[in-house]
Amino acid sequence: xxxxxxxxxxxxxxxxxxxxxxxxxxxxxxxxxxxxxxxxxxxxxxxxxxxxxxxxxxxxxxxxxxxxxxxxxxxxxxxxxxxxxxxxxxxxxxxxxxxxxxxxxxxxxxxxxxxxxxxxxxxxxxxxxxxxxxxxxxxxxxxxxxxxxxxxxxxxxxxxxxxxxxxxxxxxxxxxxxxxxxxxxxxxxxxxxxxxxxxxxxxxxxxxxxxxxxxxxxxxxxxxxxxxxxxxxxxxxxxxxxxxxxxxxxxx
Amino acid sequence: xxxxxxxxxxxxxxxxxxxxxxxxxxxxxxxxxxxxxxxxxxxxxxxxxxxxxxxxxxxxxxxxxxxxxxxxxxxxxxxxxxxxxxxxxxxxxxxxxxxxxxxxxxxxxxxxxxxxxxxxxxxxxxxxxxxxxxxxxxxxxxxxxxxxxxxxxxxxxxxxxxxxxxxxxxxxxxxxxxxxxxxxxxxxxxxxxxxxx
Numbered sequence: 001x002x003x004x005x006x007x008x009x010x011x012x013x014x015x016x017x018x019x020x021x022x023x024x025x026x027x028x029x030x031x032x033x034x035x036x037x038x039x040x041x042x043x044x045x046x047x048x049x050x051x052x053x054x055x056x057x058x059x060x061x062x063x064x065x066x067x068x069x070x071x072x073x074x075x076x077x078x079x080x081x082x083x084x085x086x087x088x089x090x091x092x093x094x095x096x097x098x099x100x101x102x103x104x105x106x107x108x109x110x111x112x113x114x115x116x117x118x119x120x121x122x123x124x125x126x127x128x129x130x131x132x133x134x135x136x137x138x139x140x141x142x143x144x145x146x147x148x149x150x151x152x153x154x155x156x157x158x159x160x161x162x163x164x165x166x167x168x169x170x171x172x173x174x175x176x177x178x179x180x181x182x183x184x185x186x187x188x189x190x191x192x193x194x195x196x197x198x199x200x201x202x203x204x205x206x207x208x209x210x211x212x213x214x215x216x217x218x219x220x221x222x223x224x225x226x227x228x229x230x231x232x233x234x235x236x237x238x239x240x241x242x243x244x245x246x247x248x249x250x251x252x
Numbered sequence: 253x254x255x256x257x258x259x260x261x262x263x264x265x266x267x268x269x270x271x272x273x274x275x276x277x278x279x280x281x282x283x284x285x286x287x288x289x290x291x292x293x294x295x296x297x298x299x300x301x302x303x304x305x306x307x308x309x310x311x312x313x314x315x316x317x318x319x320x321x322x323x324x325x326x327x328x329x330x331x332x333x334x335x336x337x338x339x340x341x342x343x344x345x346x347x348x349x350x351x352x353x354x355x356x357x358x359x360x361x362x363x364x365x366x367x368x369x370x371x372x373x374x375x376x377x378x379x380x381x382x383x384x385x386x387x388x389x390x391x392x393x394x395x396x397x398x399x400x401x402x403x404x405x406x407x408x409x410x411x412x413x414x415x416x417x418x419x420x421x422x423x424x425x426x427x428x429x430x431x432x433x434x435x436x437x438x439x440x441x442x443x444x445x446x447x448x449x
Contacts (some may be wrong), residue, residue: 017365017396022270048426053435058398087435089401092409099364243363 002012007068009036012081014123015060016102017056020046028056029106031123032066036116037109040066040073052078057085059127084131092246099241101126101144102212108250109153109189114212118151138247140210141218143204144226151203152233154178156226161185165248169198172228175233222246299356305354310359310381312374314339322355324348329353334391335378335407337400345393355393356381361399362406370406378407382414389417396423 006145013030016037021027025044030038045052055062055078065077088094105123109116126144130137157179160167170180172190180198181190198220203211204223215223228242253259258280266276282293293336307313315321322328322342332353336342342355358373380385390411394400408418424442425434432441 051433053433055435057437080436081334083435083437085398086401086440089398090405092406095362095398095405096364097401105364109371143320219429240367242362244362244367244369 003105005115008065009035009068010063010065011038012061012063012181013038014105014120014127015056015058015062015100016106016123017058018056023129024050027052027193028045029199030073030226031109031116031120032064033117033120034115034121035114036114037106037113038066038073040064040075040080041069041100049059053082054085055080057083059084059131060086061124061127065231067074072174082128082131084127087131087133088127091133091137094133096143096241096245098127098130100239100245101130102239103239104145104148108148109238119148119157120161122147122151131184135209135213136220138245139204139215140223141200142220143207143212145227152234156180156201156230158198158205167193171195171198173198175226175229179230193222193224193226194219197226201226289312307357310378311355312359313342313355327352329431330386332391333378333381333387333389335395336393337395337403341393341395351391354388358394358403359426361394361403363399373403373405375410382411382416387416390422392418397420 002100005118008051011032011034013032014186016029016031018029019027021041024044025047026042027081028040030040041051043058044050044195045056054060056075060083062080063079063081064075067076068071071184088098101123105119107130108119126140129135129140146155156162156173159169160180161170161182162174162177162179163185166182169177170182171192172181172183172186173179174181174187174191176192177185177190181187196216200212200223202208203215224247228239232238244252254262255271256288261283262273262276265271265279266273268434271279283294286404298322304316305314306316308315308323309318310323311320313320313322315366317324329352334345334351334353335356335358336345337358337360341355345351346446356378358372358378360368360373361369362368362373382390392404392407394403404420411418422445423438424445425431425438431439
């Protein structure tokens with residue numbers, strides 16, 4: 001048996017993004033259930049005769065067989081579990097929200113092959129909800145961002161002071177401090193979001209969709225701004241896709 | 253590492269898409285051993301493409317004059333515009349010999365992950381062409397992938413209030429393939445677009 005035989009492994013994954021490679025290949029960025037974020041080459045995928053077909057298009061949930069490589073792995077077989085791409089791209093608001101979800105998942109897994117099961121479940125759930133059109137895309141995106149930040153350890157403090165930890169509902173919100181702040185700890189320049197916005201953030205974090213769906217457009221707008229600011233502060237760089245999220249075409 | 257001109261050539265070739273260091277070295281040594289007349293022709297072709305080729309002022313296809321050959325052709329109908337992502341898509345459609353209308357080249361597809369939104373494409377110019385009122389049908393021939401589909405969805409939404417016929421290229425099973433290997437999206441599209449025989 002050859003000493004350096006490449007190891008084959010199997011895992012299910014969400015396809016986050018595709019980049020063209022050479023004549024007919026693509027580098028596919030995957031968030032796998034057990035192996036974290038993986039970048040793998042799909043050879044010949046851009047040919048119309050490719051055995052992969054549309055299975056490796058972004059936002060799909062697929063069962064894969066991969067071959068380990070020195071830097072990039074390669075995909076040897078792909079079977080679809082659920083392909084959400086068709087239902088997502090048919091609605092522009094869903095597509096832009098899904099792109100922001102995929103970019104966030106990629107950014108929150110800076111180290112390849114490090115398992116991130118909670119984030120995998122969250123990403124899969126968010127894409128499934130977007131494809132099903134259960135709620136407006138903007139709400140699904142903000143709920144995902146809040147929970148994904150929670151899984152990364154950056155959940156904004158909403159029911160206690162972010163600085164002293166004193167439980168309670170506070171009206172001031174400071175991104176650098178990490179969430180709501182009490183009057184004693186409030187840093188200069190803290191935002192004062194409406195009480196409804198803080199309630200919506202709590203509802204989205206806890207999955208209270210009845211309350212979230214009943215929220216006003218202005219409240220949603222304020223929440224999306226706070227969530228985006230909080231996320232980008234902790235990521236220490238901007239997400240390219242967030243400014244392109246189309247909230248005007250928000251209807252589910 | 254080589255010295256001087258040969259290393260410069262390898263470095264420059266290595267910057268081209270799809271050309272790795274080994275390929276760059278192979279091409280560089282091929283040029284070195286080639287007939288001087290062939291190399292001069294190659295150098296002139298490279299220079300000419302940068303000096304003479306520009307984008308058509310109407311459809312943004314590549315052209316050597318103010319307007320491309322297709323926009324200048326009086327035998328083609330102005331009533332149908334086919335929207336594509338890149339100039340190479342125009343060539344692919346032209347090869348079919350099935351289309352006698354005009355084109356509009358967007359210059360890519362909406363891809364938020366790469367920071368490309370509608371404002372980065374030639375969508376505003378397309379809307380201006382449509383507002384002139386001569387166009388009756390818009391064919392959306394963006395790539396049948398996620399970005400292309402989303403771009404088609406966006407364009408259809410934008411054009412809808414204008415009351416034009418908006419069509420999308422059909423997608424389905426490739427000729428010569430086996431049904432069992434088709435993925436759900438492709439097979440689903442083939443079912444949607446089935447026809448009476």
